[in-house]
Amino acid sequence: MLEIRNVSVIYDPKTIFKKEALINVSLKIGYGELISIVGKIGSGKSTLIQLFNGLIKPDQGNVFLNGIDINEGNVPRKEIIKKIGIVFQYPEEQFFAETVFDEIAFGPRNLGQNDVKVKESVLYSLETMGFNVSEIIERSPFHLSGGEKRRIAIASVLAMRPDVIVLDEPAAGMDYEGKMSIVTQVRKQIEKGMTVVFVTHDMDEAFYLSDRLIALDKGYVVFDGPSKDFFQNEPLVNKIGLEIPFTISFRKKLLKCFPDIPFSKDIDSLIEFLSVRLSH
Ligand SMILES: Nc1ncnc2c1ncn2[C@@H]1O[C@H](COP(=O)(O)OP(=O)(O)O)[C@@H](O)[C@H]1O
Ligand SMILES: [Mg+2]
Numbered sequence: 173m174l175e176i177r178n179v180s181v182i183y184d185p186k187t188i189f190k191k192e193a194l195i196n197v198s199l200k201i202g203y204g205e206l207i208s209i210v211g212k213i214g215s216g217k218s219t220l221i222q223l224f225n226g227l228i229k230p231d232q233g234n235v236f237l238n239g240i241d242i243n244e245g246n247v248p249r250k251e252i253i254k255k256i257g258i259v260f261q262y263p264e265e266q267f268f269a270e271t272v273f274d275e276i277a278f279g280p281r282n283l284g285q286n287d288v289k290v291k292e293s294v295l296y297s298l299e300t301m302g303f304n305v306s307e308i309i310e311r312s313p314f315h316l317s318g319g320e321k322r323r324i325a326i327a328s329v330l331a332m333r334p335d336v337i338v339l340d341e342p343a344a345g346m347d348y349e350g351k352m353s354i355v356t357q358v359r360k361q362i363e364k365g366m367t368v369v370f371v372t373h374d375m376d377e378a379f380y381l382s383d384r385l386i387a388l389d390k391g392y393v394v395f396d397g398p399s400k401d402f403f404q405n406e407p408l409v410n411k412i413g414l415e416i417p418f419t420i421s422f423r424k425k426l427l428k429c430f431p432d433i434p435f436s437k438d439i440d441s442l443i444e445f446l447s448v449r450l451s452h
Contacts, residue, residue, distance in 0.1 A: 263325030319350030
């Protein structure tokens with residue numbers, strides 16, 4: 173559905189600040205996929221996702237949406253934004269409306285939906301993000317907790333019912349509880365069959381949430397495949413400055429005593445295995 177082909181992005185070319193943020197990147201994203209994009213700070217993650225909806229234009233290469241080059245003049249921006257929803261880093265900094273309703277209604281209204289449809293979209297996205305609708309809808313988005321603000325920001329993108337939702341570090345700066353509530357809601361989107369692209373430098377989140385993982389290092393794609401395979405390649409993970417998820421390093425330690433411990437994405441099933449084993 174979405175294809176990035178041989179793309180390079182250079183910031184401030186022809187100046188001493190010239191920065192090659194992406195170098196000859198190619199990848200394809202299909203329907204219903206669940207992908208993490210990982211890499212150290214400055215590796216090019218945010219640049220890459222801004223190519224997805226045309227916010228950044230490549231200096232070389234092409235971006236195709238359903239086979240059409242989105243940077244070739246006559247693709248209406250609304251059509252792209254409708255299909256590819258991006259929740260940027262610290263999205264709550266962009267709040268502007270006086271009520272949660274108006275904040276979330278902005279996107280659907282912009283797409284030309286009528287009042288009935290707008291309301292339906294707002295209610296749908298609030299419910300999807302786990303809110304008690306009547307309790308939240310007339311409140312000021314500025315006066316919510318950090319986790320609530322983040323979920324409202326995600327809801328405002330979901331309200332446009334995109335085919336792909338891209339979340340740039342959605343849990344950054346959150347405490348554990350806030351993080352878990354975001355991660356849980358993101359998981360729900362995945363269960364609904366939406367394509368989710370999850371950008372993070374937290375490897376626990378990346379491993380827990382995604383099937384496919386794309387790793388960036390200094391603007392290059394250095395891995396694109398099953399997240400399990402990535403994390404089993406410890407030299408690569410270390411080389412690009414990332415960490416092995418806790419679940420994997422914990423299991424590795426347990427292997428000495430329990431050679432048959434299964435590979436698992438979540439800590440709960442490791443604990444379950446241990447409790448069964450230790451109760452015998
Ligand atoms: N608007 C910009 N102008 C100049 N350089 C930028 C800009 N945005 C990002 N960069 C540089 O491009 C590189 C990649 O940045 P970015 O895509 O934001 O990485 P990440 O999201 O992985 O932290 C970094 O070296 C960053 O400093
Ligand atoms: Mg970034």
